[in-house]
Amino acid sequence: MRKIILSTDSGADLPKELVEKYQIQVAPMHIIMDGKDYLDGELSVEEVFEYYNRTKKIPSTAATNVQEYHDFFSKIRSDFPDSLIIHIGCTSKASVTFQSAVIAAKEFDDLFLVDSLNITGGLAAIVMYAAILLEHEPSIDHNRLIEKIESFVPKTRLAILPGSLDFLKAGGRVSNLVYLGGALLKIKPCIELKDGKLVSIRNYRGKMSIVAEKFMRDFLNEYNIDRKLLFLIYSIGLDESIKNRMVEIARGKGFENVKWMQAGAGISTHAGPGGFGVAGLEL
Structure with a gap:
């Protein structure tokens, strides 16, 4: 065989x-950062964020x-x-x-x-x-x-809650007007994969600790995700108390295996620090 x-x-x-x-x-x-080409994994996410803090530019992929x-x-x-x-x-x-x-x-x-x-x-x-x-x-x-x-x-479901609009703005993914309005109102867009493309489908308003729980519950209520495995995604900077709370919610919904995964350098250039996401297969 x-x-x-x-x-x-x-x-x-x-x-x-x-x-x-x-x-x-x-x-x-x-x-690609500072004109140098790195293989994904050679460059830490911390270095991506440090580069942005220093230059207000994000690496390209x-x-x-x-x-x-x-x-x-x-x-x-x-x-x-x-x-x-x-x-x-x-x-x-x-x-x-x-x-x-x-x-x-x-x-x-x-x-x-x-x-x-x-x-x-x-x-x-x-x-x-x-x-x-x-x-x-x-x-x-x-x-x-x-x-x-x-x-x-076609059964795969993925939703992402960026930690900061700064990275979306720096990458040209939101306009200045949307960025300013979002920053003033503390709005966080929910981004989902639809037919292979990232699409903003709704907005949340408030602190990440409150928004993340609402986002998580909305996702699990909307989709009947297979309870055998749930992926929770975080970018560096997401508070540990939020991570613990997300696991509590997943366990309460009957998920047998909840697996945390850290967003790599590529997705972190979109989500920024403190981002959160959830993924699984719908029954």
Whole structure:
């Protein structure tokens, strides 16, 4: 029986212990700061925030290119000879990363691609459900596994509450007028993935401790998320008391496994410090 290897992009923000436990291969994207190109993971989130505090500029991000994917897939084949590779990539509607993987994959046999139409915790949820399914059914046919993974995609739910509008403004993602109004009224936009694109769907007003709880309850009331696994996402700076409260709410809703994951440098350039998000698969 041929071994199935799962791979994904660093934009999944998968915790290191899960990457190691399930032997998930991760292709790094790029962070560009002060004209220098870093692989995602080489640059800490603290350095991103320190750079912004010093310059009022945010680093830019760049996709993994075709040659890098070719080298990435080649290494998997070298490390796991005669393996079948299933690559679950970041949304094709927000980055050229997936298209680069598609081009590189043409050089390989038994390499299959799945467009997650998601990022960060949403992508992580799909990858982890696939990894857990493969763990429980190690002899599953790869075509059946791919069908299962693709069935997860439209059921994936991700919502993000940025910690600061400063980063959205610095990145040109909100106008000065919206920024000033939001800052004065302490408004925090709720951003969800809809059809592979980030969309602001509603606004919350008030302190993060109050807003985060309302945001969390709204998400769990709107979507019937599978109680087996819930991802909670934070960017550095989110208060520990808020994190503890979010776990209490999730446990109260019957979630068996609540997994915190730290937003990497890429998503942190959007969310800023103190951001919060939640992701899972809808039943």
